[in-house]
Amino acid sequence: MQHYLDRFETLLGLTPVKPITLDVQGRQRTIQLKLEGHNITGSIKARTAYGLVRGLVDEGKVRPGVELIESTSGNLGLALASMARYLGVGFTAVLDPMSTVECRSRLEDLGAGIVMVDEADEAGGYLLSRLAKVREILASDDKYVWVNQYGSQQNPEIHRRMTGPEILDQMPTPPDALFAAVSTGGTFAGVSRYFKENGLSTRMVAVDVTGSVAYGGRPGRRYLSGIGASRPSSFLEDWLIDHYMYVGTAEAAYYCRRVLKDAGIHLGASSGAVVAACVRYLEENPDISDVLCICADGGEKYESTVYNDAWLERIGADTAAEDDRRGPDAATKAPVAG
Ligand SMILES: Cc1ncc(COP(=O)(O)O)c(C=O)c1O
Structure with a gap:
């Protein structure tokens, strides 16, 4: 790896x-x-994805069979989808309606799983709804590893x-x-x-x-x-x-x-x-x-x-x-x- x-x-x-x-x-x-x-994958988030995933690999959390998961409005998702391919692991992106059509179809092309949330949170955006969805998925199956760009x-x-x-x-x-x-x-x-x-x-x-x-x-x-x-x-x-x-x-x-x-x-x-x-x-x-x-x-x-x-x-x-x-x-x- x-x-x-x-x-x-x-x-x-x-x-x-x-x-x-x-x-x-x-x-x-x-x-x-x-x-x-x-940058490869078209944004600064390629650097962010690399830093985040390298950290998880160093902690021993990324092994064959795991599926990375992240709440992302688009660019980090594209970068993680590309990295996941390099590493031979899966990736699921939790998106909301603000992500562009172009972004969604590129994620699909890269083989990422997509989960959509469409209810806005109390702050007027979708971030809190996306994070709630990530937590729900993490609780449902331990193959998922949260990349956590907001906390790492x-x-x-x-x-x-x-x-x-x-x-x-x-x-x-x-x-x-x-x-x-x-x-x-x-x-x-x-x-x-x-x-x-x-x-x-x-x-x-x-x-x-x-x-x-x-x-x-x-x-x-x-x-x-x-x-x-x-x-x-x-x-x-x-x-x-x-x-x-x-x-x-x-x-x-x-x-x-x-x-x-x-x-x-x-x-x-x-x-x-x-x-x-x-x-x-x-x-x-x-x-x-x-x-x-x-x-x-x-x-x-x-x-x-x-x-x-x-x-x-x-x-x-x-x-x-x-x-x-x-x-x-x-x-x-x-x-x-x-
Ligand atoms: C297009 C674009 N600009 C700026 C940013 C902000 O970067 P950061 O999350 O490091 O504050 C992002 C993050 O997703 C982005 O996709």
Whole structure:
């Protein structure tokens, strides 16, 4: 099993950092994008899956015949399904209606079992319902092993050991500010810990969506997958966070489209949120110059959501208001992905 884990590790990381230029209050500002969609399985969650499963293997919990199980809104599921194939074990994903159609069919292609929950929890999301379903399945058969991305320290730890150092290696100097989306909080917590433990003064900015309670916040309806949570993160310690920002669905969608139109880079929804937060931060802090956004995945899984005008209209997300805020040149209807 170690051999297969080692092979999987060689497929991770060294994702590109690409500069884009966006107009921020009439000034052309450069934003570095770390494009995590270039990982195997198409997202930063390939690193998370590797860290989590390696931890379970080291504890002796993964043997032939076991079935990994996890509550996932999509990307971690894809990564775990791929890893499970490498290791020759089974995998069941517990999903909810916010996971995209594209994601579900890819999971099926990878041979994962899928269990759907469709009742929202009291916080307005599905996380608590998904976790309840995982517990029910674990109690029904001891072949199941829970990966537990929300509780396992291996989640932030892999980003402290792998993602943080990789970012620093790729930059000529540490950025003035770094932006990352929060769901479990593992990516942000691990990268921030690495920067802070190394005495760097980079301002670490966590990006969440309105309606998420990952770090305080008022619960509410959320529409984007991959970002936000309906329960507090166990990894987001105060000392790791210099600034915490909330982004709405329309703003995230606007920046997905804006970056595609202006720079030809196709970002996923949480990355649109991260870029939106970064632009707002640059508006409020015009003195800072080098900024880096961790972009967790690419846009291919979001054609039916943030790149779809009818979807935005249906959920009442007004990207036209974003156009107005940024002037007539900014108008963005859904561009055709290249
Ligand atoms: C697209 C996307 N962005 C951001 C995140 C947030 O990552 P984390 O759970 O490490 O906070 C996830 C997690 O699933 C994701 O799928």
